[in-house]
Amino acid sequence: MTERIREFLRNRREDGPCLVVDLDVVRDNYLDFARALPDTRVFYAVKANPSPEVLKLLAGLGSCFDTASVAEIEMAMAAGATPDRISFGNTIKKERDIARAFALGVRLYAVDCADEVEKVARAAPGAKVFCRILCDGAGAEWPLSRKFGCEPSLAVDVLEHAHRLGLEAYGVSFHVGSQQGNTEAWDQALGSAAGIFRECAERGINLSMVNLGGGFPTRYLRDVPTVEAYGSSIFQALCRHFGNAIPETIIEPGRGMVGNAGIIEAEVVLISKKSASDEVRWVYLDIGKFGGLAETMDEAIRYPIRTPRDGDAVEPCVLAGPTCDSADVLYEKVPYPLPVSLSIGDKVLIEGTGAYTTTYSAVAFNGFPPLKAYHI
Amino acid sequence: MTERIREFLRNRREDGPCLVVDLDVVRDNYLDFARALPDTRVFYAVKANPSPEVLKLLAGLGSCFDTASVAEIEMAMAAGATPDRISFGNTIKKERDIARAFALGVRLYAVDCADEVEKVARAAPGAKVFCRILCDGAGAEWPLSRKFGCEPSLAVDVLEHAHRLGLEAYGVSFHVGSQQGNTEAWDQALGSAAGIFRECAERGINLSMVNLGGGFPTRYLRDVPTVEAYGSSIFQALCRHFGNAIPETIIEPGRGMVGNAGIIEAEVVLISKKSASDEVRWVYLDIGKFGGLAETMDEAIRYPIRTPRDGDAVEPCVLAGPTCDSADVLYEKVPYPLPVSLSIGDKVLIEGTGAYTTTYSAVAFNGFPPLKAYHI
Numbered sequence: 001m002t003e004r005i006r007e008f009l010r011n012r013r014e015d016g017p018c019l020v021v022d023l024d025v026v027r028d029n030y031l032d033f034a035r036a037l038p039d040t041r042v043f044y045a046v047k048a049n050p051s052p053e054v055l056k057l058l059a060g061l062g063s064c065f066d067t068a069s070v071a072e073i074e075m076a077m078a079a080g081a082t083p084d085r086i087s088f089g090n091t092i093k094k095e096r097d098i099a100r101a102f103a104l105g106v107r108l109y110a111v112d113c114a115d116e117v118e119k120v121a122r123a124a125p126g127a128k129v130f131c132r133i134l135c136d137g138a139g140a141e142w143p144l145s146r147k148f149g150c151e152p153s154l155a156v157d158v159l160e161h162a163h164r165l166g167l168e169a170y171g172v173s174f175h176v177g178s179q180q181g182n183t184e185a186w187d188q189a190l191g192s193a194a195g196i197f198r199e200c201a202e203r204g205i206n207l208s209m210v211n212l213g214g215g216f217p218t219r220y221l222r223d224v225p226t227v228e229a230y231g232s233s234i235f236q237a238l239c240r241h242f243g244n245a246i247p248e249t250i251i252e253p254g255r256g257m258v259g260n261a262g263i264i265e266a267e268v269v270l271i272s273k274k275s276a277s278d279e280v281r282w283v284y285l286d287i288g289k290f291g292g293l294a295e296t297m298d299e300a301i302r303y304p305i306r307t308p309r310d311g312d313a314v315e316p317c318v319l320a321g322p323t324c325d326s327a328d329v330l331y332e333k334v335p336y337p338l339p340v341s342l343s344i345g346d347k348v349l350i351e352g353t354g355a356y357t358t359t360y361s362a363v364a365f366n367g368f369p370p371l372k373a374y375h376i
Numbered sequence: 377m378t379e380r381i382r383e384f385l386r387n388r389r390e391d392g393p394c395l396v397v398d399l400d401v402v403r404d405n406y407l408d409f410a411r412a413l414p415d416t417r418v419f420y421a422v423k424a425n426p427s428p429e430v431l432k433l434l435a436g437l438g439s440c441f442d443t444a445s446v447a448e449i450e451m452a453m454a455a456g457a458t459p460d461r462i463s464f465g466n467t468i469k470k471e472r473d474i475a476r477a478f479a480l481g482v483r484l485y486a487v488d489c490a491d492e493v494e495k496v497a498r499a500a501p502g503a504k505v506f507c508r509i510l511c512d513g514a515g516a517e518w519p520l521s522r523k524f525g526c527e528p529s530l531a532v533d534v535l536e537h538a539h540r541l542g543l544e545a546y547g548v549s550f551h552v553g554s555q556q557g558n559t560e561a562w563d564q565a566l567g568s569a570a571g572i573f574r575e576c577a578e579r580g581i582n583l584s585m586v587n588l589g590g591g592f593p594t595r596y597l598r599d600v601p602t603v604e605a606y607g608s609s610i611f612q613a614l615c616r617h618f619g620n621a622i623p624e625t626i627i628e629p630g631r632g633m634v635g636n637a638g639i640i641e642a643e644v645v646l647i648s649k650k651s652a653s654d655e656v657r658w659v660y661l662d663i664g665k666f667g668g669l670a671e672t673m674d675e676a677i678r679y680p681i682r683t684p685r686d687g688d689a690v691e692p693c694v695l696a697g698p699t700c701d702s703a704d705v706l707y708e709k710v711p712y713p714l715p716v717s718l719s720i721g722d723k724v725l726i727e728g729t730g731a732y733t734t735t736y737s738a739v740a741f742n743g744f745p746p747l748k749a750y751h752i
Contacts, residue, residue: 070743115646146650147658153651154649154652178702270467272488290736320523323423324444325423326524327673328523332521344491345471359741360666360738362735362737362738363735363746367422367423367443367448
């Protein structure tokens, strides 16, 4: 919670839940990344929070952008980024979208299989491609599925295929898992990347770049290591695996760039018990899984929640959203401790919500409007 | 798939996934419900598909409406429903929203605890309230959580509280679980309801109504019982528990009213393997969990998928959406059999998607627009 957000909320008169993002915190986060990894280019993961204010601030600071769609490419360009600072980082692209990105000037594309390479070769001739590899995600609070990337053994073939089709086989990418708490998590994947560099070199292909991905955490209920700690650990791993031939590197922070910059203010709509002897109270907010808190899916992300009654005695509560959907429950497997004195109508503050909230929210589920957002 | 939808898709020129709903099927479904339960009023669950065309059709046929928010009440009224045909069926309501509904003329409210009763008593004096009770949901493909309703033992107190505060203690509601395949599932809950009627009568309160809720299934991969079978089983259970004093009843079909009326057309964006020896192919569509298929959460709903290669040999595939989100995977725990010949660029048809798709879709996640919909 920053003084600027506190001031904004004090003066807000509109009804309904809202997200407030303090752009000063985003600026500080960007500068932390730039300092911690001075030889690495920062590609902000636009999907985390694509608000024009965030994009404009980062473009002005010199950030590059990792994008998931043509719409995100257009947003980054509208914010002032030139196309040479944009990566089309989604491994799943329609060929006509690759062509649109190419027409906009984008020359850097992610791939993870031969068919995607062929699309890029046809629609973006001569472009640079990097191949995403699978990574086990150990240590991450939200290990990724196997959706993106191929086994390292296949990556060499994919990159060679790109090379033969006239593309620039540019490098390797991986993702160590979202909200990665282990600063050493990059080591193993960098070992795989170095192996791919060697095998490609044996086939006459010189790779240039390692995309270190995202995974940098934001603080929820537990402390997380500093960005400096990640930077130093990654640099050591680079030296270990690449010796004196350290490649060009990029990072793609999303959550780590904007997560801690935002706070959602919500309202307690109802508090009830299911029976007279029930030991757990149900607390219903005016925001839930479909209103922006989708990352509570499987109770994956546990947000810090501040109430006006903090300091009073607490008891375990099931926390749920306002919709007529029985799946719209935030925390139940592990109930959330909230003040016994918490009352209907109280405003609560959900911290660490600057990333992956606004754009996840449903268009109009149950007639509720999408999450409002203010970037100040 | 109806001929009208087939014809519409043949002539469609726009890009991107879309839902097409055949209103003739919705009409048939309404008439089936009205015939199967001739003494029961139908309150369509607006949240399932709040499109103006669906609401207008149903209002014209004489349907009533179960609503989750003031916005849904306004949509039902805009479609021609008078407020006496509208129930504010969400048990979680802000007091100012109850007041807005009351000002619009709505007189029927759901409650499940004393605090909600007090809000209704203050904001909608004299209105009718029904108390939702918990129900175990056995037999449902998607049993509901304990989010809505109280234990039957508490319901009598809740209704008495309403009575004392000048509200009309009108009845009891329950929900047997979504996609309920067992036509007998209403029996146990009706037994509980009858018990509440008796206990209230002993306290001098005469309840009038049982809200039988939703749960009526739509056909996905498996056949489901006919609406007639549900109607006859429910009528028998009413006779069993209420004898010759059968109360007024209402039902709230949502999925059962619109599910089978809609089909989503999507496109295969990519097909890949994670390694040369991988036995499962990954098939990526241009629609996923955040684009309207949220009910694939935990692989709960398994939609029938038609491809232009049906009849060819099939193999198990992991099916995933187009976003850069590793949770955007539709079917992986139980891979989906799809034709080996399926190719990038093929259009597929996802059946049974008329309910709980459009309004679930995210506003702009990864820059992808919300699901387009056509009601024909």
